[in-house]
Amino acid sequence: MTTTSAAPAAPARTAPRRRRSLRDRPNPLAGLGALAWLLVVGVPLYALLVATFQQTEEYRTAGPLTVPADPTLDNYVGAFGSGLITFVWNTMLVTAGVVAIVVVLSVMAGYAIVRSRTWLTNGFFRVFLLGLAIPSQAVIIPVYLIIVQLDFYDSLLAVVLPTAAFALPVCVLILTGSMRDISDELYEAMALDGAGAGRTFLRLVVPLSRSGISTIAVYAALQAWNGFLFPLILTQSAGTRVITLGLYEFQGQYRVDIPGLLTAVVLATVPLFLVYLVARRSLISGLMGVGGK
């Protein structure tokens, strides 16, 4: 863990240097605050990582705040025997399904809301706005009923459908925001070329809302990857278990083996962490987009 010192310790009230704007000058006080937050974030993460390389006995006596005296990979080897692979695979399937449904449906809906001239779409938009305030916890009982009636109980589809539905309002709002930025002249040019709604959509709207689309893909993927309530209520068997639920089950089993449990937590985060390393920029700009403009 290397930390660069936040700023040369200079009094904040020195005469402003010419070339650097107010924003880009070092700010020692803020740097200290950031370092404090680094401790708040870093220490638990450090303890988490150290614990995964400790024998249970060593964890109990020395604890994870030290440097492990005798690092071991036993926890990692042991974790693979516990069905973790199945859980991660299930989670990936659920995530792919949710992202596919959400992207297709909300891009279409966003386009209609921004461009359609019928009074209907305004009403649709209001429905999605109100939908923001419906917490998934509040409708879980009827959703459970509906899933049982549809005979989807204890399947991955049971998790995908409601998860995707509850990601829709936020995604539609984000997309309408980014689609409003496409200028009218471009639409007119398309219309003059005689393009219908379908061709305008594929040739103009989709390419130009790419940043909005990547935002909603990131948002929907995170919702699906981290979802807990829907799998908890709507699935049951180990074959359909997703990773969040798997970890919850482990917590019950690993009462004494804390390093083993924490290793499962780390392994569950590896796929997302790899995505983060590879696509940090798009992930971050995607999440920034959730805030809109």
Next chain:
Amino acid sequence: MSVLSPSRDGRRPTAVPSARTAPSGRARRAGPRVGRPGAWWALPALAFFAAFAILPMGLVVYLSFTEWGGLGDPRFIGTDNWTRLVGDPAMHRAVVLTLVLSVSSWAVQTPIALLLGVWAAGRQRNRAILSAVFFVPLLLSSAAVAIIWRALLDPNFGPLAQIGPLIGMPGLDLLSDGAAAFGVIVFVTAWQFIPLHMLLYQGGARQIPASLYQAAEIDGAGRLRAFWHITLPQLRNTITTSSVLMVVGSLTYFDTVLILTGGGPGTDTTIVPYLMYRVGFESYQYGYASAIAFTLVVVATAVSLVMVRLTGFGAMRSTREGM
């Protein structure tokens, strides 16, 4: 009707697509409606959302007037559940705890996220590196975060057990004390969600035109005044968005409560969604649980509306006024 094929998106958004005047086989109405999508484009999304959110809302209302244990058919019992709810001390306590949790979460997360976000908006290299570290908790699911903190706060083995004696409190068990456990929930959810809101503020702060700061500098304004008179007003819309997301999100910190405290000690961290889960899926009183669930929706909607009213989100004014 064109068939959607996601693979056929254009390679580069060209400013004006090339003219193709080949008729596509459909007679087109002239006038301003040419090339505009019909309302049906939004129907699939709406129908899908209705099936899993709006229809269930209706069912929640219906179920709240019935008694039902999960087997057979719900039995209509009129307003019994509602009378019970109004007089239920457990429910009163849960509503109060939920509101206190929302307010304290907002009060803890907003200032930290805003300051960190504005700080991270600077382009210095060290800020970029630290921001990358700050982002990591966001990759962990609520379940993972709750499990990690439960292990860290274990009174017998682990970090808290190590630190306890050093500060003169051996055997310190935060999760066994009501107020402390509540504080842990506030802290853990803040630890988890501040990175997201920090990102929102970072994005917002980066969109503030540099010319404003240059003008302030010419006027001799210091850093604090610039923050107060430029940064904060310019972040108005971001603050609104972040706050609404934060408060509505905090009404549903269900995963964290279930895994970290199980609503305890006693019922000291039993917030409304967790109470509903207990009544519905542990005691199988789906009728009464539906009444509790509907109350949660009412609270969530009321809170959202109040936030929107307070912040003027409905009439989202441009931060570029007068520029």
